[in-house]
Each structure stands twice: as C-alpha cells, then as structure tokens.
Amino acid sequence: MHDEPDDAVLARQAALGDRDAFAGLVDRHGPSLFRYAARVLRDPALADDCVQESFLAAWRGIAGYRGDSSVRTWLFTIVRHEAQRRGRRSVEVMDLTEVQDQIRDLRADPEQDNLDAALREALDLALAALPARQRAAWLLREVEELHYDEIAQVLGTTTTAVRGLLERARTALATALEGWQ
Amino acid sequence: MSDHEDDERLLSAATSALRAHTDSGWRAARPGVLDRVRRAVRPSAPVRGRHGAGEFTVASGVLATRVAAVVDRSPAASARRVSCVADAHQELETVLVELAVEFGAELLSVSREVRSSVLAEVERLIGYRIPESVVVVDVHVADVFKPPPRPPVY
Numbered sequence: 302m303h304d305e306p307d308d309a310v311l312a313r314q315a316a317l318g319d320r321d322a323f324a325g326l327v328d329r330h331g332p333s334l335f336r337y338a339a340r341v342l343r344d345p346a347l348a349d350d351c352v353q354e355s356f357l358a359a360w361r362g363i364a365g366y367r368g369d370s371s372v373r374t375w376l377f378t379i380v381r382h383e384a385q386r387r388g389r390r391s392v393e394v395m396d397l398t399e400v401q402d403q404i405r406d407l408r409a410d411p412e413q414d415n416l417d418a419a420l421r422e423a424l425d426l427a428l429a430a431l432p433a434r435q436r437a438a439w440l441l442r443e444v445e446e447l448h449y450d451e452i453a454q455v456l457g458t459t460t461t462a463v464r465g466l467l468e469r470a471r472t473a474l475a476t477a478l479e480g481w482q
Numbered sequence: 483m484s485d486h487e488d489d490e491r492l493l494s495a496a497t498s499a500l501r502a503h504t505d506s507g508w509r510a511a512r513p514g515v516l517d518r519v520r521r522a523v524r525p526s527a528p529v530r531g532r533h534g535a536g537e538f539t540v541a542s543g544v545l546a547t548r549v550a551a552v553v554d555r556s557p558a559a560s561a562r563r564v565s566c567v568a569d570a571h572q573e574l575e576t577v578l579v580e581l582a583v584e585f586g587a588e589l590l591s592v593s594r595e596v597r598s599s600v601l602a603e604v605e606r607l608i609g610y611r612i613p614e615s616v617v618v619v620d621v622h623v624a625d626v627f628k629p630p631p632r633p634p635v636y
C-alpha cells in the first residue's frame with residue numbers, strides 16, 4: 302500500500318516550486334476551507350472568491366511557511382483574513398425568532414425527504430443567528446475539528462476566549478434549533 | 483428523554499451531516515483554483531547570469547527549483563528548503579540548501595556530494611564559476627521522503 306505524503310512533505314515540495322504537490326494540498330483542504338468560508342461569509346460567490354484568493358496567497362507565501370503550525374491551521378488563518386476583508390454580511394446576525402420560524406417551516410415541509418440535507422439547512426439557518434466570531438469558532442471546533450489552541454491562532458485570540466465563544470455558540474445553536482422540535 | 487438531551491442529539495446529528503458534506507460550490511471553484519495557481523507567478527528576485535553575448539537574469543525561485551531537483555537525485559538526501567539570495571547588484575550571494583538525510587548515511591560525504599552537484603548546476607544556469615563558499619549546506623538527519631521525479635517548473 303502506498304501512503305499519501307503528509308501535509309508537511311507536500312508543503313515543502315510546493316515551497317520548492319512543485320505545483321502538483323500544492324494541488325494535493327488544494328484537494329485535501331479545499332472542501333473544508335470552502336465549507337468554512339461559505340458559512341462565515343454566508344454568500345457562495347464571496348466564498349468562492351475568498352477561497353481562490355486564499356489558495357493563491359498560500360501558493361505565493363508557502364516558501365515562508367516555517368511549520369510552526371500545521372498546514373491546515375495555516376490555511377485556515379489565511380482564509381480567515383481573506384474572509385474578514387470581504388465579510389460585511391457575516392457581521393449581520395439574523396433575528397433568532399425569524400430563524401426558529403424558518404427552521405419550523407423546513408421541518409414541516411412535506412417534500413423534504415433527505416433528512417441530512419434538511420438538518421444541514423437548519424444548522425445553516427441556526428448559524429446565521431450567531432455573532433460572527435462565535436460562528437467561526439464553533440465551525441472550526443465542531444465541524445473542522447481544530448484544537449482550541451489552533452482555533453485561537455486562526456482567530457487571533459486566546460484559548461480562554463475560544464472556550465467562552467464555544468460555550469455561547471453551543472447554547473445559542475441549541476436554542477435556535479428548538480424550532481425543529 | 484429531556485428536552486435538553488433532544489436538543490443536543492439534534493445539534494450533534496446536524497453537525498455530523500455538515501462535517502460529511504462537500505459544498506457544490508467547492509466542486510465549482512476547484513478547477514478555477516488549480517488554474518490560477520498553475521498560472522500564478524511567484525515574486526522572485528532576479529539573479530544575474532552571464533553568457534557569451536552578455537548578461538541575463540534568472541529568477542531566484544527558478545534557480546532554487548532546479549537546485550532542489552538536483553539534490554533530490556541523490557539517493558541519500560532530499561531537499562527540505564532551498565533559497566538563493568542575490569545582493570543589491572543582483573549578483574548571487576548565497577545558495578542555502580537544507581537537506582534531509584537518511585539516518586545512518588555518511589553525513590560528510592553526502593553533504594560534500596550535494597555541494598558539488600549544486601555548485602555545478604548553479605554554474606551551468608548562471609554561466610560562470612562561483613566560490614564554493616557561496617553554497618551553504620545545512621543537514622537535518624531524518625527519514626528521507628523520496629518524491630517521484632518532478633518535471634522542471636519554469
């Protein structure tokens with residue numbers, strides 16, 4: 302069996318000019334980075350632009366990547382900066398009652414036959430009711446499974462602040478999803 | 483079961499569904515990302531070279547890529563990092579090569595062999611002899627990952 306080279310090896314080869322190695326990183330991390338950007342920005346076109354620019358910045362800057370953090374954390378940090386430059390809409394928070402109403406409608410929709418897709422849609426609505434930093438911290442922890450110190454690095458804050466953001470985010474999401482019950 | 487437990491189960495199921503999901507937006511964006519990276523030019527300082535008809539410049543990034551390819555031909559070593567630095571007049575000042583060398587390899591002979599092949603390659607590319615001291619070889623003992631031969635990147 303042939304093991305895939307790990308991120309550090311691909312990053313080193315990419316730093317030396319190997320575009321195929323970089324394409325390996327794009328394929329490995331692109332789905333996660335897009336998933337994160339789309340929910341932080343709440344706009345697919347902006348997310349597309351954000352992820353494209355982030356990978357371009359990563360390609361240009363990878364020779365300066367020293368391996369102090371994982372490649373994944375480094376990429377999320379770039380995406381977070383790119384998202385911040387575009388993110389007017391992400392700071393708008395949807396009204397909780399409105400979100401709960403929309404989730405209730407989604408639950409009641411008789412044409413909804415794919416439970417996972419419906420749950421995802423409900424969660425996306427619930428996330429829109431969170432302040433931007435809570436949303437970002439929660440996505441990085443629960444969906445992308447970064448460690449607390451990695452999230453702190455991506456968001457430019459402390460692990461204590463991350464714990465606080467996550468606690469508030471979990472409570473707020475559970476409240477928003479009450480519309481599903 | 484309490485309402486609180488129901489809420490947690492629901493949130494956990496929705497989170498798993500999102501974690502397993504790849505957005506169609508990513509599938510649409512991927513070819514554009516790869517295409518832009520393929521066409522992107524990395525900013526790279528010029529290094530002066532000379533040939534019979536005069537002088538020319540070659541991007542330091544291109545030099546570094548070619549040096550890395552030469553290092554990777556060695557059976558016991560692999561390039562971890564290569565940087566080529568020119569002075570304010572674009573004259574090559576330093577070629578720094580960080581090597582990963584297989585545990586147990588003869589470090590001195592591997593680094594000597596690498597230095598001489600790097601010197602030869604750089605001189606071929608810039609067209610004139612350089613002092614041996616220009617090439618600095620740092621050795622890092624590690625498991626060597628030998629990548630498949632890569633095509634030249636210009």
